[in-house]
Each structure stands twice: as C-alpha cells, then as structure tokens.
Amino acid sequence: MEKKTLMKGNIAIAQGAIDGGLDAYFGYPITPQNEIPEFMSKKLPEINKVFIQAESELASINMVMGSAVAGFRSMTSSSSPGISLMQEGLSYLCGCELPCLIVNVQRGGPGLGNISGSQADYFQTVKGGGHGDYRLIAFAPDSVQEMYDFSLLSFELSEKYRNPVMILTDGVLGQMMEPIVVAIHEPRATSHEPRATKNWALDGCAGRKPRLIRSLLMVEGELEKHNWHLNRKYDDITKSEVKYEIVGHKDADVFIVAYGIVARICKSVIKDAGSKVGLIRPITLWPFPSEIISEIASPGKKKFLTVEMNLGQMVEDVKLSVNGKSPVEFLGRPGGGLVTAEEILQKLKGML
Amino acid sequence: MEKKTLMKGNIAIAQGAIDGGLDAYFGYPITPQNEIPEFMSKKLPEINKVFIQAESELASINMVMGSAVAGFRSMTSSSSPGISLMQEGLSYLCGCELPCLIVNVQRGGPGLGNISGSQADYFQTVKGGGHGDYRLIAFAPDSVQEMYDFSLLSFELSEKYRNPVMILTDGVLGQMMEPIVVAIHEPRATSHEPRATKNWALDGCAGRKPRLIRSLLMVEGELEKHNWHLNRKYDDITKSEVKYEIVGHKDADVFIVAYGIVARICKSVIKDAGSKVGLIRPITLWPFPSEIISEIASPGKKKFLTVEMNLGQMVEDVKLSVNGKSPVEFLGRPGGGLVTAEEILQKLKGML
Amino acid sequence: MEKKIIVCGSGGQGVLFSGVVLAWGAIEAGKHTTCFPSYGAEIRGGSSMSTVIISDEPIGSPVAESLDGLIALNELGYHRYIKKLLPGGIVVVNSSIAKVKADDRNFFEIPASELADRELGNILSANMVMIGYYIKKSGALSLDAVKSACEKLKYKKSAIELNKNALEVGYNYENKTSKGKRR
Amino acid sequence: MEKKIIVCGSGGQGVLFSGVVLAWGAIEAGKHTTCFPSYGAEIRGGSSMSTVIISDEPIGSPVAESLDGLIALNELGYHRYIKKLLPGGIVVVNSSIAKVKADDRNFFEIPASELADRELGNILSANMVMIGYYIKKSGALSLDAVKSACEKLKYKKSAIELNKNALEVGYNYENKTSKGKRR
Amino acid sequence: MKKIFSRPESLKDTPHLYCPGCGHGIIHRLIAEVIDELGVREKTIGVAPVGCAVFAYDYFNFDVTEAPHGRPPAVATGIKRVLPDRVVFTYQGDGDLAAIGTAEIIHAAARSENITVIFVNNANYGMTGGQMAPTTLIGQKTSTTPEGRIENCHGLPIKVSELMAIFDGVSYIERTAVNTPKNILRTRKAIKMAFEAQIENKGLSLVEILSQCPVEWHMNPVVSAKWLDEEMLKFYPLGVIKG
Amino acid sequence: MKKIFSRPESLKDTPHLYCPGCGHGIIHRLIAEVIDELGVREKTIGVAPVGCAVFAYDYFNFDVTEAPHGRPPAVATGIKRVLPDRVVFTYQGDGDLAAIGTAEIIHAAARSENITVIFVNNANYGMTGGQMAPTTLIGQKTSTTPEGRIENCHGLPIKVSELMAIFDGVSYIERTAVNTPKNILRTRKAIKMAFEAQIENKGLSLVEILSQCPVEWHMNPVVSAKWLDEEMLKFYPLGVIKG
Amino acid sequence: MDKQSKVVIDKNRCKGCALCIVYCPQSSLSLSRELNKLGVYPVEFTDDKSCTSCGFCYMVCPEVCIEVYK
Amino acid sequence: MDKQSKVVIDKNRCKGCALCIVYCPQSSLSLSRELNKLGVYPVEFTDDKSCTSCGFCYMVCPEVCIEVYK
C-alpha cells in the first residue's frame, strides 16, 4: 500500500509544484491561500530556489513573467480579488506564450466578499478575464490528491504548449486536509533540463542570435497572424488535453455536471441516488469536455443538472455542449454558500 | 431638419457624458481613446466639474469609486489593457452597487497587441473579467450618434439600478467621424438633483444616520443573501433593458448577428444581399437579446451567422439563445483585423 | 460507517491540532477522512474549530451540516455547535472550563484541563485528553490508531509521548457522570 | 453614389484637416459621410492619412478596401495607396513635392504647394488647393458645399477666407495635363 | 462625580472584533475623539482599508466606505475632489499603504490631495496571518520570513514618513505610537494636527502610528507594547517629520 | 583614416522609428556603447517599457523582453532572481516608471534588486500623444493640461532621482541629459557607472536622463534641446545624486 | 454606574489584555477571578482611594470599555 | 565610404533634425538641398578641412547615421 500522508489542499499544491520542478515562486498574501506562500517561503530557500513576496499581485504576475521569460518554472498563487488584478498580466503571458502556473483559490465575491470557498471565477478563468482572445489551461481538482497531482503536472503541460496553466480551486479544497500519496513515480526533470530545450527563453545571447519576447505586433496583419497561430494551438490543446471523470452508470437518466468541491459532494449524492443519476466531472475546465457531454446528450432522453457554487457560469458551457438536445437545469449558491447534498437530492427528485 | 455636426466617436462619448450630467472624469491615457481624456481636460474645468488624470487605470477606477460613493456622476475610459487592470475595481463597484460609466474603446490583444479596433473583450465585459458573480450593463453603439446617445443615457440607467454601465466600443468607432445630432431634447437633470435622491450616498451624516458602503460581508449567509439580491436586480435588468435592432425581413433565411462596427458593415452587406438575409444587432450586449433570437430561431428553418472581430465570443450567447433549434455559424477575425463586406458576402453565399 | 465530528474551543487550546490527530488516526485505521479547520479572519475573534469526518467510503463535503460528535473545549464552542448534533450523537465537554447544562443527549463531561495539569503536568494537553475520552465514548477510532497517529506528526519525541499519555488519560477516565446527568 | 477617398501626406501638411473638410462638405451636400483618420503610433513615422466616404446611403465600414479617389500630398502616400485605386478612380497629386509617374488612370497633377505659396502666400494651404482640384475633377462634391463646410469649422474668419480662396485656386486650376499624360 | 473619560460620540457602541491588546482599537478611539473635538463628525467621510481595520466601518459613527486593498488614497481623492468641503481621511495598514497601495499614496501626495492619512504600522500583515510587510524589521520573524527578514534578500524596511516627506504637497507628517499612555496622548495630538491641516486646506497630512499586533507578533499584549518600545522605535524614531 | 565613431555592436543596424531629434535614439546608442565597452552583450537582458521606447527590442542587439506598462522592474526582478549573474536592465519612460509603475520601481529599490534602471524623463507621455506625465513642469502645456500644469490641481512634478535616493538599497543615482554633446558624454559615463554598480552587486542603480521629445513638445529638435536646457534643468538639476 | 468607583469597566467587553493594569500608575486595577462572557478574565477596579482619575487606563484600552470619573 | 570625408552620413537615415549642425563646433555640416527617401532634407558633410573629428555630430545624432574618421 502506498504511504498516505495527511495534507492540506494548499500545501499539496505547493508541494506538487516543488516536486514538479518549480524554480521560482512570487506571491502576495491573501486568504484562503496563505499556506502556499508561507510553505514556499520556508521550503524554497532550503533547496536554493527563489521565493519572493511581491509588493502586490500585479508585481507577482510580472515577476512570474520575468522568470518565465528566462525559461524557469515559475508560479504565483492568489485568491479571487488578487487574480482580478492579474488579468492584464495573464493576457500578456498568453500573448507572449510564456509557460507558468497560476493558482486561484477562489473565495466569495464580488468585491471583497468573504473568505469562504466559491466557484464564481469560472467565467474569468475559462472565458478570459483579461483582454483579447486567449485561453488558460484550467484544472479543477476535486481532492487534495489532485491538488498535488495537477500542480506537479502543470509545468510540463504549460511548457509543451507554451501557455499558462491555472489551477482553479476554492477555499474549502485549499483549507481542507485529506490523506494523499506524495510519490514521484518517475524521476522528474530537473529545472535545468527543460530550460535547455527552450529555444525562445532569454538568458543572454552567448553563442546565438539575440531573442525577443513581445506581444506588441504593430505591423499590419502581424497581430492577426499571431492570433490565428494561437488559435491553432488552442485547437490542439482542445483536441489533446481534455480531462474529465464519469461517475455512475453511463445510461443514467440524469447527469449532474459539477467540478471541484461541488463534484465531491455530488459523488456522495450519487451513491445514495442510485443508478438513475450519473456525474460528469470536468477536470479541465478549459479545454471543456464538450464532446462527451454532447455524446451523452445525443439520444435526447437525458436530463442534465449543473451544480455550481455561483449564480450559473459553467452551466453555459454545459448548455453549449448539449446544444438543445436535452434539458439542462441549474442549481447554484453564490457568495460562498456551499451546496449541500440535501439540496442536490431535492433538486434531483424534481427531475427524476 | 436637425442640425448635424461632424464628430469623432470618442468625442461623442465625452460630449454625451457631459450632456448626461457628468460630474467627474478620471482616466489614464491609452490609444485609441486619448481624445476622451483630452477633451475632458479642456471642457470639464470650464464648467467647474472635475477632471483628474490618474496615475494608472487602477487609480482611475478607484477614484471613480470614490466620487460614485459620494453620489456624483462619475466616469472613466480606457482601452483593453487598461480595462483589464480595472477588473478588481469593477467587481467592487458591482458588489457595492455604485453607479458609474466605464468606456472600453477596444484594441487588438492579447497583451500589448496593437491599436486597431477589436471586439475581443466581449467575454470580459459580459461574462465578468473580475471575480464573483456580477454584471455590467453593456452598450455597443454602432455609430457616432449612438456613442453620444448611450453615453448620455448611461448615468440615469446606472443610477436606476445602482450598477455600473459599460460602453463597449472599439478603435474604429472611437476614431471615426460622422455627422451626428447633438440635441438634448428634454432638459437633463442637473447633477445635484439625482444626488439628493441617492439615499445611500456618502456626503457626511448631517441630519441622518451614518451610511456605509461595502462589499465585505463576513457574517455567515450575508454575502449569499447579497448575491441573491444582486441576482434579482440582474433579472429585472434583463427583463426591462434589453435593446436590439433588427434590419431586413423578419422572414429572412439567414440572420446575421453582429454588434458595433461589425454590425455597420453587415448592414451594408444586407442591402446588397437582398431579402434573404436579415440582421439582429444587439445594442445591449448584457442584457443580451436572447429572447428575440430564440423567437426567430424557433421555426427551426433559419440559419444564423455571428460575425465578430475576434475568435468567437458573442457566438456563444447566440448559440445559447438559439439552443440547437437552428445552425449557428461564425465568421471572425482576431487581432484588430476588420471584417470586410466581401468576406461576409462570401460566407453568406455558402449558407444560402 | 461515517462519523462527523467538530472539535471546538478557543485559540491556543490546540483545537486544530486535535482535528489533525483525529484525521491521522483515521488514516492509521485505514479509513477515509477529511479535516476542515476554521481559518483566516474567522479565528480573529479567538474561537477555533475543526470538522473531522471519518468514513469507510470516500467523503463528499468536508463541511458537516449535522454532527455525530462534538468535542467542546470551551463553552462558546459548545453553544455554537450543539444544535448541529444528530440524535444519538456524542458530546464531550471540558468541564474544567465549560459550565454547560446537559440535555438528553449522549453528554459526557471530563475535567480535561485539570486532568492534564494534574496528571501530565501540562494544562495544554487537555485537548488530547478530550480526544482520548471521545474515542472511548464514541468508538470512532481505536486508541492504538490515534496513538500511532501521534507518531506520524513530526514532533519531538517527548511531545509525542506526552500526547500519547494524554490520550490514555482521557481514554481511561472513569467518568462519574452518565448519560445526561449533571455533575 | 458612393465615393471612397483617401487623403494622404506627411504630418503637418494638413491631411487630417482635409479629410474633415471633405466630410463636412458631404454634410453640407446632404450626404452620408464618414471620415477615418490614422491615429496613434501609426503617425509616429511622420505619415498621415484619412479615409473619407461620401454616400447617398448609410455607410458601413469607414475603412476603404478600394478607392474612388486618392489625394496625395506627398510621394510616400501616393505609393502606399495607389494600389487600392479602382479602375476609373481619380488620383490627384501635389506635383510640387511628389514626383511620380502617371499610369493609365485618371491621373491629375497640380503644383499645389507652389500655387498655395504663390497665389495665397501660404504654402500650408496646399491641402485646400488639392481638395478644390479634386472636387472639380471628380465631381464628388460641389465647390459651394465644400466652401460652406469651411465655415462650419470653428476657425478665425481670416483662416476661413484663406481656405475658401485656396479651394477656389484648386478648383479653377487650368491643368495642362490630360489623363495619363506626364507633365 | 463627573465623567471625564468615556467613549466619544464618533465611535459607535459596538464591541471591537480585534484581538486582545490590538492597537487598532486605541487608534479608532483617538480618531473619534479628534473628530468630536473638531466638531466635524457630520461632514466626515472615512475610507476603510483592507486589513484588520476593514471593520472600522462598523465602529465609526460617521460615513465610511470600503476601498479595495491599497486604494484608499484613490477613493479618497474621488470623494474629496467632488466634495472639497468635507473632511476625508483614509485609514490604512502597512500592507495596504506601503505595499500594494504604494503608487496611490505617492500620487495622492504628489497631487497634494487635501486628505488626511492615518497610517497604522504594525510591522506585518495582521489580517492575513502575520506575513512580512514592507515595514517588517530586519530579523523579525513572520509567517513568510521564517528565518527573520534578511536585508540582502528582502531589503530594508520602508520608512514611509520619511519617504512621504519628500513631497512638497504633504503638509504634515508625524510618527507616533500607541503602546504607552504618553505615546497615545501624543498620537491624539498628531491626529488633530493632521485633521486641522486638512481643514485649513494645506494638502495631504499623514500620521504614521506604530501599533502593536500581539497575536501575529506571537506576544502577549504587554510584551508587545514593550517590544514596540525596544525594537520598533530603534528603526522608526517618533516625532514630527514635517509640519 | 581610422573609424573612430560608429555604431556599436550592441545596436542593430535598423532605422529608428522615433521622431526626428528624439532623445531615445541617442540613449539607445549610449547603452549599446556601454554594454560593448563592458563586454557583457552576451549576458545582457533588457526589459523594454510601454512607451515610445517599446521598440527598443527592435534596436538592441541582445536579448530583450517586453513588459506590461509600468512593470519592467517586476519583470527584471523575476529575471535577475533566477539568473543573478546576467546583466539585467530596464528602460523606462516617465509615464511608465513614475506613474503606473510607481509601486514596482519603489519596491525594486526597497528590495535592492541588483538591476540597472535607465529612466528617460521627457516630461510627457510621448507615445500616447503628449499627455501630462508626473514629471511635466509647472506651466507646461500638454494635451491633458491645455492651460499648463497647475500646482494646486495637478501637484508638483515628481523628482524621481531624489525620491529613489531615500532607499539604502539603491547604490547609484545620477541625473543627466542628452540635449548637448557635453551632457551626452556625461550620460554615457553615468550609464557605465550604473552598469558597473550592478556587475559589482551593489544593488539597484538608476540613471535619470532628461530627453527631448520635440514632436510632443511641439518644438523643432533644436529648440527642444534648448528648452530642455532652459526650463527642465531649472527644476531637474543634473549631477550624481547618490553613489 | 457604581457610585463608589472612579473607574467603571464594562467587564463583558474587556479582553483581559492587561494594558490598563500595567500602565495604571496607582495599581488600582487587577484581573478578576471570574471569566466574562468572552471567556477571559476581565479587569476589575480595585482601589478608588489611590486612583487619581488620570485616565491612563481609559487611554490604553483598545476596547474602549473603561470610563473614568472624578 | 567617401575617402575624402572624415564624416560619413547615411543620408537616407538622416531625419534632418539638425542637432549635429548646431552642435558642430566647426560648422562642417549643413542641410542638403535634395530630399532623401524619408522625404526630408538630410545633412551633408561640407568641410573636411576644419573638421577636427571631435565626434560631436556622432554623439548627438539620434539616428546613429554618422560615422567619424580620423
């Protein structure tokens, strides 16, 4: 049996990133994710990596840009208001095609809101809170184990596509503890190996032509061309990187669609609800598992229920996937209210 | 005949806001909207109103918050990267229910991009680029006349609902000149009249209980309650404030859906395309004219073509409205490429 | 089997640590578990709590709407969470500090602070005394599981021993009260 | 009728003003019009241009893919935009500055800078001379409409007169070249 | 007997949610006393920060607005420019003012906004759990400087008052503390001077108040008051810096 | 005959897109000369601003990255912390550094980031069309101060060098100009001193360069060089401010 | 109000920080032996003979739960 | 390179800003009468007798289009 250890979600993210080869962390405190910078401030200096507490989230994301520009594995984390402040930076990172990891441990909004868990930054994450056409690869773990796993995975994925990865989680998952297996099965690349292969990174032009990283493309047509290039890349990611989980019988009558902390709760509901209810859990929010949803919806005799901790955001992507072939209902609670198993059961009863 | 005057889109926005009772403008330069602050810097001091060039877009939006807190008609304008920096502020403004006007004269993205017109901030505007569940009332003028009209209208609307209004336009509309009628048909409220009726505004507690403006709601359940309150308000707005224009025959086979500068171009295409093609032009992007689109789509024998200057954003709202009842196609150009009449005609030919 | 437990008290009483020990105990017992502590400005007022769920099956929400167990290190916490207790649920109260009236539930008092002070020479071990007593009364976990949990936590040897002893003190406490009886 | 015209030249030659005058002229003539100038860092290099569309119908895009008229105040602009000219389109070139070879289009040269200098005592009026000449050659607008446009622009009386005179100089310029002929 | 010391009118009768011994409660009371004394309660608008003192709006008995973290000077600018005859002040922690809000405070100073800034320097981020602030002392352990702040990694602490003193548009700056009765008395005086400067239209005024944060300093309140005396005052000398 | 003055290796043979007489071109060349002289071209990483000089990346013959407006010091921090032996510098205008980027430059200074900052003060926002900058002089007309900058509305201009000098973590600061051959020579020297400070690990170094912006000042280049001498130098005296 | 006392403490607001105790020049204050509603031992006024009504206790109290009479 | 000249100007890069002219201590430079490809009158080197190769012209030229020989 693999050795299990009790770990907090936030720490799992931090440990996962370190085990994934993190070179530099830059962040600014905000609840409910303070354990990440605090852990980093202790661990990174011990292994000769960089920890900087930035003066703001704006500075954090731009420091990430700097160390990503140099080809190093770079990361920041924050919670909703802080992530809003990073939107310009995220747009630049995507425009400049810089790999990095951003973690959003969501809290209740809008405004200062509160510090409970929430899922109200879904739109911001998957549609783009910043300006321009761009995409973040977005993971939504539903357990502390996945917090670790996806954090560890993110650098390789983000380097593969030269695109930022976001882990979109929330205060409940960030703060809760659970047994996980911290095991690095294959030897990880050290941070210097992938750096050598980054033929775009800036580290001084010794022995090669000078390099240039930019998103300003003023010559007529250049920016459009770059956008089409990005678009093809996003298509590739959509084809190859969709992750989801299906729980319950594929021929259930009602399919719940839920992610993250809500998906956990739905899983416990399904256990009780019997074989008539299934769950589709998007693991990547972008790229979204549209195909499988569309496939399941096709016969037309299914019903869908999207459950979220917000006023209805992912439900739009579910509807777009279902495209009218089946009814899609929504159950949600905003402002940090945690959806309960009873509420979901109640709603399901009305649908069965 | 009404007297026409030749006016630049950006100036029309500025003049409209002034004619709508603007008290205070705060902004930071960015192309292609610099005419707005420049005009304001000249005109506002002449009429004893406030113009401040802020040190950044962050400062701008928070100065707007300050003067809106005091109950004054307040405004800022910027272009895409600058608007990204305002996302935290917008979330606060919505959370605190503060009326104000924000103008986004979109340019090509992502990142620094270029200074051509673009429509790639649609998602940011209507889905929420900031954190939490919130909505901006979003106007998309398609002529210099509408730039003026909606700017003028925005304060009353935003005060009615205590919600920020955004004018989402682009570099082409902002920079182009066109004849418009600048005529204030009814006498406008002076800025002090509506202020007296704002029973929430802070101006010192003389003769009344102290007031408080905030979005932090830490007591359990408070924030959720507030969100449900906001949600009801958004529902009201959705019921009452949708604006759109239909051009061409209601029984056309193909309906183009387009807004802003692209809608203008589509209008000229429709003239040539004959009675088989119609245009639905959303004037409010949020609330979105879903009902009329759904209605038109209902017979099921229609086709839809969404045309945008981006990689496909509003098309999602069109699809959500159509809900599978008719096919929805997309034509778009990203990165500041202006869609041409020929491209649209070509695309239409394939669909007819 | 699924047990939802809240440990509550004031800052400095070792509430969060108690939750962690319970959860580790669950791991030792081969169960599923979650532990969800209060955090941030919630604890500014000085109260602290932790929700621990121990189950044979994977756990959904780590937040408990209703409780099988309440371990109250102070009075405030007792009053705050007692309404969530399910019929048949077990309450364990630190009677050294909390003067609460029992109702008709499985209500158990233990003068944990005094015991910790007297038997262990460390009043701060009251939390472990409470845990020991709780597992005895509830059967949620075995004493062995919780003791070996203590060893998993990276602490000094002496601290580990202290905690294990405190667990035993609680586990072996011959309570003189019975169900619902006042002390 | 729809005319798409580009006025181009270098910064300081009054290119944007020329566009505005044409568009105002269109308003005076009761037509629809748009005027779309170059802006921002585009003009950093020192070139400047303005697209004016004059039409009997509402106008779609203010940007012109193809042109009915090109008014080139300098050489660079001529070369940049001539390829957009439609067959039958009219080009007017300031021959005082731009030495370009005509091709088989409706190509008209006018030594506008010299004329402005000589006849009006102000070389900066070359732009209005060009506009006057262009409307004569193209018939896009009447001289009256453009002259009354000048009055709409809030300038000093003397400046208005100068502009109107310049328009007339251009309008009445007896060009010695004919279609396609070199000077 | 006559009541000679009691809760000022400008402070609501609401229990503070701060930790035991926290300086914020003292500072709130001092501000309220000064507002009362100047007779401007009904024309005062306060701007609360994001930080432990975000709850200031629950305690002050006059109009108060929230501002996003670090942006109180911008919000105050917006208010003061449209309502120049009101008394407008910001209340900001060292994270709020000296980290994320650096640009906003500096530009309010450069523009000589006629507002008063109450700057509470407790050498860490109280609300988020005691992380390093720009004002954290060298060697001071915080939750993000587990080995203590190290000059050649984190830089030296920022002396906000001295920095702000550079700006001609700032009329009054004093550094005070709330760890002893004497320092508290002086703080009250300084706050009054600062508000008076605003009322006399002299431009931005600022009082930097060294304040104990016992819980996040991991000290009991009495020890924290001593630590402030012994450690903070060495680096942050008290006194009028400008005015 | 021997070539004694010509294009340095660190400057690409690409025509500048700047306006005639613009100081940016001169400053680019000076930086390139110094980089050549110090022999560090192959280990230099430049951070370009958003401003007219965003195109610096087209001109320099070494690695250059863009940074969002105002954020070059944060981007440079990210680079330098992971590559401490490279030579990292930011090139920033007065809008970029002294307005939107205020917090980032101040905190880079406070942290004593070991980078070099080339700060080009042309008293306005060149790229966006000549709006007021934090450095615009009192009375100076810009496109957003049509009546000239007015002290009691816009505040006094910010003296960036003097402000930065407060920070112990800043090792070298000099204010120079590029309007005359003499000043240009001195600027070259200052840039060299600044880069040397970095190479010697002394912490942040900054050269504030007063630079003519003829087009947005609405002057011809020669007049603009004079105006700089007569008007800017009055408020911004040249010289070593720290070092 | 307790007519005897120069100093009145709202005991259920007191958080027992002890600042007033250490700064009272007359040692007129001490911690109570009874927990208050907040669960802490609040301060008691013990000695109205020596108390000079100097107000130091009021001044240092973060909870504003002291009133001083003269 | 013109073997005669101490100063060589890349005339199609010159923007005619005249900075080199005003700062040349020997008045060895002047504006040409022929437009260059940029449409401006570029600078010409007119006098290699008086020119001291001081390099001032190189130094002030924003276009880096001057080379100086000695």
Ligand SMILES: Cc1ncc(C[n+]2csc(CCOP(=O)(O)OP(=O)(O)O)c2C)c(N)n1
């Ligand atoms: C944009 C944003 N970033 C971060 C936070 C989290 N946060 C809340 S308060 C605070 C700092 C508090 O420190 P300080 O300003 O010194 O106030 P104190 O609590 O010490 O009085 C931070 C970082 C936030 N709410 N918003």
Ligand SMILES: Cc1ncc(C[n+]2csc(CCOP(=O)(O)OP(=O)(O)O)c2C)c(N)n1
């Ligand atoms: C976030 C953001 N805000 C505003 C702008 C627009 N902008 C581009 S450059 C610039 C200022 C340029 O001034 P300065 O930094 O002084 O450089 P200069 O052009 O004068 O050399 C501004 C405001 C932008 N690109 N991004």
Ligand code: SF4
């Ligand atoms: S954390 Fe510090 S500043 Fe915040 S309330 Fe507690 S003692 Fe006061």
Ligand code: SF4
């Ligand atoms: S606008 Fe000014 S700074 Fe920009 S290129 Fe022109 S002269 Fe230089």
Ligand code: SF4
């Ligand atoms: S008033 Fe003075 S002497 Fe009396 S109790 Fe308070 S501090 Fe002591």
Ligand code: SF4
């Ligand atoms: S200062 Fe106030 S809170 Fe502290 S012990 Fe005294 S009365 Fe209680």
Ligand code: SF4
């Ligand atoms: S080298 Fe000196 S003397 Fe010769 S042309 Fe240039 S500036 Fe004049």
Ligand code: SF4
């Ligand atoms: S300084 Fe350079 S660009 Fe200016 S005139 Fe002389 S050679 Fe031409």
Ligand SMILES: [Mg+2]
């Ligand atoms: Mg603090």
Ligand SMILES: [Mg+2]
């Ligand atoms: Mg500048």
